[in-house]
Amino acid sequence: MKRKIFGAVLAICIGWFQAEAMTGATIMTSPEVNNATSATLSCNLTNPSSPIKGHYWAKNGKKIEDSESTNMDSYAEHFIEKADYHQAGVYTCVFLTEPQANATIEVKASPHIKAPKNSENANEKDKAVLSCVGQGYPLPTDWNWFKLSDAGEQSTIYNGTDKYEIKSTPNRTTLYIKDLDINEDMGIYQCQGTSEVGTSKDQIQLRVRSQLAALWPFLGIVAEVIILITIIFVYEKRRKPDEINDDDDSGSAPLKSNAATNHKDKNVRQRNSN
Known part of the structure; x- marks a missing residue:
């Protein structure tokens, strides 16, 4: 009976100690950044729950490329060259401990x-x-x-x-x-x-x-068609008399040719009869 009581008390003490170890880690961060041309974000971890195996940075929950380090130091920093709307957001420093320790820093800029x-x-x-x-x-x-x-x-x-x-x-x-x-x-x-x-x-x-703006293209097409029809009509009207004269000339020429041929044939027959 005494052993059971002692075991229960020991388990409670161990659990309390582990909780203290997990929650005892603290991170001191640099203050938030407001409309700065450049900024250096920093985190300093104290009382880690386990040895530090490295750290990395994240922005708006997404890990920043090339920010991971295997440095076992408790200090981490991240430099922002131009803290404008592109770089503004919530930055998180993450220390690789068991469990992981992290803290956030806000970088604010005008919209x-x-x-x-x-x-x-x-x-x-x-x-x-x-x-x-x-x-x-x-x-x-x-x-x-x-x-x-x-x-x-x-x-x-x-x-x-x-x-x-x-x-x-x-x-x-x-x-x-x-x-x-x-x-x-x-x-x-x-x-x-x-x-x-x-x-x-x-x-x-x-x-x-x-x-009326939507009607202008249609009216333009109608105007072009009217102009084209007018040009064709005028051209045909002016061209018609010339074509009639040409037809009359071409019709009279064969008649003259036939008459001449008949006259020559008559003269030949008369000479032969004589």
């Missing part, structure tokens, strides 16, 4: 806002669709649309009106413009994305075509 198409064409009375995408970390939390005047002044476009509808997600915003008017809606539109780090924007030029 990059880009319109996939900087020019859009639409017909009058139809609907135009303008869109912009956001890249980087963190993604925009607020999206806004503006219409720019010829003087460069911007007027805010509000969602949910009879004219405009805006649909946005963290990485994309889309503006729908209904019942296009060639005089009021044509122009330059600006999309703007804002995150906790900064703001960025891009522009789209909207061209509105007249309702």
